[in-house]
Amino acid sequence: MELMLDWSPALANAPARKKPKQEGFGPRLARLRQARGLTQEELGAAVGLSNRMVAYYEREDAQPPGEVLADLALALKVSTDELLGLERAKEGPSPRTARLLKRLQKVDQLPPGDQRAILKMVDALVANRQRTTRR
Numbered sequence: 001m002e003l004m005l006d007w008s009p010a011l012a013n014a015p016a017r018k019k020p021k022q023e024g025f026g027p028r029l030a031r032l033r034q035a036r037g038l039t040q041e042e043l044g045a046a047v048g049l050s051n052r053m054v055a056y057y058e059r060e061d062a063q064p065p066g067e068v069l070a071d072l073a074l075a076l077k078v079s080t081d082e083l084l085g086l087e088r089a090k091e092g093p094s095p096r097t098a099r100l101l102k103r104l105q106k107v108d109q110l111p112p113g114d115q116r117a118i119l120k121m122v123d124a125l126v127a128n129r130q131r132t133t134r135r
Helices: 025-035 040-047 051-057 066-076 080-084 095-108 112-134
Strands: none
Touching: 025 051, 025 066, 025 080, 025 095, 040 051, 040 066, 066 080, 095 112
């Protein structure tokens, strides 16, 4: 049985379908790192890499070996599939919220008296903001 293909010159001039542009590994790594409020240096320290190597992996054309990939996923609290773009990323805190949470963790390490003073200041600022927005 012979298979005949019908080739038409009109098909040759048809516009090619564009695939939706997918985020590459490097930009995904950078986005996930920033969403966790980490610097390249902090992520590197967490996985035993220099910040220069993290910057290298954040380039579009670079991808780490499997063992480093697993360490990065653990440090970023994502699956390796998510890091590779095989699984859709779960919505996490915004980069701004991640930075705020990181600062609050530092406040949590202060002596109780300092913590109370900071919380009192925050409460006063919030109360003042609420009063001014009601007017």
